[in-house]
Amino acid sequence: MHIMEGFLPPVWAAIWWIIALPVVMYGFVQLKKVVDENRDTLPLLGICGALIFILSALKLPSVTGSCSHPTGTGLSAIVFGPYITAVIGFIVLLFQSLFLAHGGLSTLGANTFSMAICGPFLGYYVYRALKDSAINMYITVFLAVALADLFTYVITALELALAYPAQATGFMGSFVTFLGVFAVTQIPLAILEGAILALVFKYIVNLKPDILMKMGIFSEEKIKAAMEK
């Protein structure tokens, strides 16, 4: 889950804001371009954005005896790229910090960096690496989504560890401690999210294969082969 308001020293809160803000702003430019130029993609954008809204509202219990929520950013990162995903993620996080006290305005930069930037970027590169390989299209989506989700919380652990190195064991010590809380809790959720979003992707492929081909998400052969099954 997010870093709560007041739990990052001002310096670190500012650093993450400075890193996150240009990415979100560039995302706005890209988003406007996509909306202006390619109206056909709007329903897809709606689906990807809505999934982030839904999944990040679900707090699910996990093996560690605590709860966390999936991020839902992976599918959007695959279809629209990480910059546009950063904008949607930022809006969700802003909503949650204003109305739910989940994360705060000062830690919004750090939370945006982990959930809306690092996760989607990793998912996007996993997808790019596997896109033209022999690996099944849905398994590619599953891996990209699950790893994007998991990586989000690795970065959350990193942000907290950088701000709060343990006295005895230093940065690595507290990084491992925070990973134990955030990343381990997240593993079952990441698998669940990957499976569900891969299924959603299957429905998109069945309903609207032409637009996915036009956007070049996967090669025509792969999409056609998947539809014949």
Place this chain on the structure above:
Amino acid sequence: MRYQFELIVGIIIILFIGIFLYTTSINPDAEFSGTDTVGSAIVSDITGIPEEDMAPLIPQWVPPSGEVEACIFALQAAFGGIVLGLCFGYLLAQRKTA
């Protein structure tokens, strides 16, 4: 098999619920609080500052009760659900009329 994929996802969901039920049975004391709460507790462990003293840097509106919070979370999910259904419905209708 036509619904093979749905079946696999269904099994993963059932496994997830199974793991949750197993966790609650072997560990009845588990609080299932959010990882942000757990993480914040570790922060105050490391720094030695009690959690109550971690003052917000920017004043923040906090939902007055768990019920209000649940309501706003439900609104967030409902909004997402409406948009999701709308967009899938749009694509479905587009294919039907094409």
